Amino acid sequence: MITIKDIAKKAGVSYATVSRALNNKTDVNEATKKRIVKLAAQMGYRPNVIAQSLVTQKTNNIALIVPDVSNPFFAELSRAVSEAALEAGYLLTICNTGWDAEQEHEMLEHMQSMQVSGIIIKPSVFYEPKTFDLIKLPLVVFWHPYENETDFIEMDHSAGGKIATEHLIERGYQRIAYIGGEATSPANQLRILAYQQALQEHNMKVNQDLISFGGFDLQSGYDRIQKMLTQSPIKPDAVFCGNDYLALGVLQYLHENNIRVPEEFGVIGYDDIYFSSLPMIQLTTIAQPRKKMGEESVKLILEQIQQLENKQEFEEQSKVERKPARILLKPELKIRATT
Amino acid sequence: MITIKDIAKKAGVSYATVSRALNNKTDVNEATKKRIVKLAAQMGYRPNVIAQSLVTQKTNNIALIVPDVSNPFFAELSRAVSEAALEAGYLLTICNTGWDAEQEHEMLEHMQSMQVSGIIIKPSVFYEPKTFDLIKLPLVVFWHPYENETDFIEMDHSAGGKIATEHLIERGYQRIAYIGGEATSPANQLRILAYQQALQEHNMKVNQDLISFGGFDLQSGYDRIQKMLTQSPIKPDAVFCGNDYLALGVLQYLHENNIRVPEEFGVIGYDDIYFSSLPMIQLTTIAQPRKKMGEESVKLILEQIQQLENKQEFEEQSKVERKPARILLKPELKIRATT
DNA sequence: CTGAAAGCGCTAACAC
DNA sequence: GTGTTAGCGCTTTCAG
Numbered sequence: 001m002i003t004i005k006d007i008a009k010k011a012g013v014s015y016a017t018v019s020r021a022l023n024n025k026t027d028v029n030e031a032t033k034k035r036i037v038k039l040a041a042q043m044g045y046r047p048n049v050i051a052q053s054l055v056t057q058k059t060n061n062i063a064l065i066v067p068d069v070s071n072p073f074f075a076e077l078s079r080a081v082s083e084a085a086l087e088a089g090y091l092l093t094i095c096n097t098g099w100d101a102e103q104e105h106e107m108l109e110h111m112q113s114m115q116v117s118g119i120i121i122k123p124s125v126f127y128e129p130k131t132f133d134l135i136k137l138p139l140v141v142f143w144h145p146y147e148n149e150t151d152f153i154e155m156d157h158s159a160g161g162k163i164a165t166e167h168l169i170e171r172g173y174q175r176i177a178y179i180g181g182e183a184t185s186p187a188n189q190l191r192i193l194a195y196q197q198a199l200q201e202h203n204m205k206v207n208q209d210l211i212s213f214g215g216f217d218l219q220s221g222y223d224r225i226q227k228m229l230t231q232s233p234i235k236p237d238a239v240f241c242g243n244d245y246l247a248l249g250v251l252q253y254l255h256e257n258n259i260r261v262p263e264e265f266g267v268i269g270y271d272d273i274y275f276s277s278l279p280m281i282q283l284t285t286i287a288q289p290r291k292k293m294g295e296e297s298v299k300l301i302l303e304q305i306q307q308l309e310n311k312q313e314f315e316e317q318s319k320v321e322r323k324p325a326r327i328l329l330k331p332e333l334k335i336r337a338t339t
Numbered sequence: 340m341i342t343i344k345d346i347a348k349k350a351g352v353s354y355a356t357v358s359r360a361l362n363n364k365t366d367v368n369e370a371t372k373k374r375i376v377k378l379a380a381q382m383g384y385r386p387n388v389i390a391q392s393l394v395t396q397k398t399n400n401i402a403l404i405v406p407d408v409s410n411p412f413f414a415e416l417s418r419a420v421s422e423a424a425l426e427a428g429y430l431l432t433i434c435n436t437g438w439d440a441e442q443e444h445e446m447l448e449h450m451q452s453m454q455v456s457g458i459i460i461k462p463s464v465f466y467e468p469k470t471f472d473l474i475k476l477p478l479v480v481f482w483h484p485y486e487n488e489t490d491f492i493e494m495d496h497s498a499g500g501k502i503a504t505e506h507l508i509e510r511g512y513q514r515i516a517y518i519g520g521e522a523t524s525p526a527n528q529l530r531i532l533a534y535q536q537a538l539q540e541h542n543m544k545v546n547q548d549l550i551s552f553g554g555f556d557l558q559s560g561y562d563r564i565q566k567m568l569t570q571s572p573i574k575p576d577a578v579f580c581g582n583d584y585l586a587l588g589v590l591q592y593l594h595e596n597n598i599r600v601p602e603e604f605g606v607i608g609y610d611d612i613y614f615s616s617l618p619m620i621q622l623t624t625i626a627q628p629r630k631k632m633g634e635e636s637v638k639l640i641l642e643q644i645q646q647l648e649n650k651q652e653f654e655e656q657s658k659v660e661r662k663p664a665r666i667l668l669k670p671e672l673k674i675r676a677t678t
Numbered sequence: 679c680t681g682a683a684a685g686c687g688c689t690a691a692c693a694c
Numbered sequence: 695g696t697g698t699t700a701g702c703g704c705t706t707t708c709a710g
Binding site for chain 1: 409415448
């Protein structure tokens with residue numbers, strides 16, 4: 001590894017000068033600056049960002065922690081965040097937790113230890129209210145707000161759950177099931193709550209046999225609708241799925257078993273991933289705006305970084321204390337062919 | 340930030356002892372070790388991995404560089420690599436280049452500067468043969484082998500392109516088009532070459548109007564088949580798509596315009612993303628085994644790390660010089676409903 | 679404008 | 695067992 005000392009030796013200057021030249025500081029002779037920059041390029045010098053970070057106490061990385069990058073919703077979100085981060089001059093590190101709470105926690109800790117400039121996280125489990133307060137770095141959580149000091153961005157899942165359920169009720173379905181993610185998933189819990197409330201408001205029974213928790217993947221949707229339709233004491237005639245992925249699994253099963261959609265059976269999803277809009281799928285669903293989520297999240301991180309810098313500059317605590325952001329994005333019903 | 344010095348002060352020991360205790364070294368008194376570990380936990384100590392990396396000259400990170408994480412194929416690949424890396428005790432950092440060569444190059448450089456333990460890259464452009472030789476870290480490239488010192492894993496795209504094209508020929512299609520990714524995409528080039536060769540071997544004309552380059556996304560497939568069918572002097576009756584994403588766009592257009600598949604028009608994709616197997620899609624395609632790619636890539640990185648360590652240990656260059664791996668995975672034709 | 683030197687937080691000899 | 699000390703590669707005062 002070539003260091004600035006190597007360059008210094010060859011250039012016949014002190015390595016402090018090399019550092020200044022390479023960082024394009026003003027207080028260096030233009031001629032020597034050019035000479036050093038050229039020499040560095042020749043020698044194939046690469047700055048050691050580890051060492052840089054250690055002294056400057058900052059990195060140029062933002063971390064994104066998601067449950068499953070192969071899930072189209074998270075995949076699209078990841079891309080949106082990545083683009084927004086790059087735009088702002090930060091490199092995005094994407095971490096995949098595999099819906100594993102322990103893993104997630106460890107990654108959160110590890111990213112802190114890695115001194116990233118900020119962390120954006122889509123939690124896979126419910127946290128204790130104060131958990132995130134322990135994190136000293138700029139942080140944005142994709143989740144419904146708790147009363148703490150953390151920035152939040154979230155879809156209004158309560159509204160989304162209500163809209164979806166009421167849509168099925170309006171369409172005349174009688175026994176509406178809910179096939180969601182893991183029981184511990186926060187977004188999932190809010191939606192199922194809204195689902196139950198909507199049913200009750202319309203004087204319909206909430207039946208535990210029609211509520212199912214499990215993986216958020218396609219196969220899981222397939223398996224669970226199969227189980228519900230073949231083994232449950234009460235058979236649903238419609239299902240509200242916790243995400244589009246699950247809904248696609250459900251559609252696959254219905255298709256294979258010649259159950260006509262939407263005549264015999266209604267299906268609504270959640271997320272509006274790109275595939276749902278395909279003509280051969282045409283899934284009715286609740287849209288979540290990934291791009292906006294990506295942009296907003298990075299914007300909030302930048303704000304926090306900015307504030308942190310101000311605080312350091314003035315020594316004293318800045319007068320204008322920033323209030324944690326509470327961004328609640330509105331879901332949108334996309335009526336297509338499955339209801 | 341709490342450092343080992345803070346702990347040392349409170350515990351009344353030197354900070355070297357704290358370091359030893361926290362790293363669970365054997366040469367520390369069991370009692371003090373326990374005391375220190377407990378104290379560290381109480382004080383909310385987090386090791387600064389930046390500092391650790393600086394002195395140990397290694398991180399526990401593997402970097403994965405892909406063109407587009409929102410593309411299902413790369414999304415699934417990312418997940419596979421992530422899981423394999425985690426299994427091996429490494430954290431995976433996923434970087435999204437957005438098919439931007441400059442961006443990609445910068446990320447490659449940056450990851451080197453970040454001293455990651457290894458880099459796994461799916462290049463979005465053709466590199467000069469020796470480009471990768473400049474990288475001193477463990478490296479695995481998802482790409483067809485060049486004659487250099489780098490580990491490669493790749494699908495046999497030549498075989499894949501041949502299989503796909505011949506399948507369409509066998510089905511009796513006469514004017515087979517190719518709708519691929521960017522002209523600079525390596526995998527794309529190999530497939531198009533195979534496509535052209537296959538046509539010639541079967542005494543069919545290669546027509547430039549039936550060959551199209553562009554983005555690897557769904558909308559691009561839609562737009563390009565539209566253009567081909569409405570503006571090209573010669574109209575295709577089948578198309579071999581550079582990936583499933585493009586094929587889905589093509590199917591969407593055909594569907595909207597009531598062109599019957601496979602009777603009037605044949606479509607074959609490439610990758611076999613999960614969605615292609617859905618009953619409402621049933622896309623004929625060439626499968627690439629993501630899981631295997633993920634596992635193999637991490638395995639090769641580990642091998643290289645191992646070798647690097649041995650080399651250092653023995654000072655002398657290890658006698659058993661490791662040969663660069665050349666893994667060529669076999670593609671598999673999945674015949675479904677679109678051909 | 680440039681050099682000397684301190685030190686970021688930590689690990690790893692080397693003494694005792 | 696434990697303390698002392700020398701760096702890892704770099705930025706940044708502080709002198710000159």
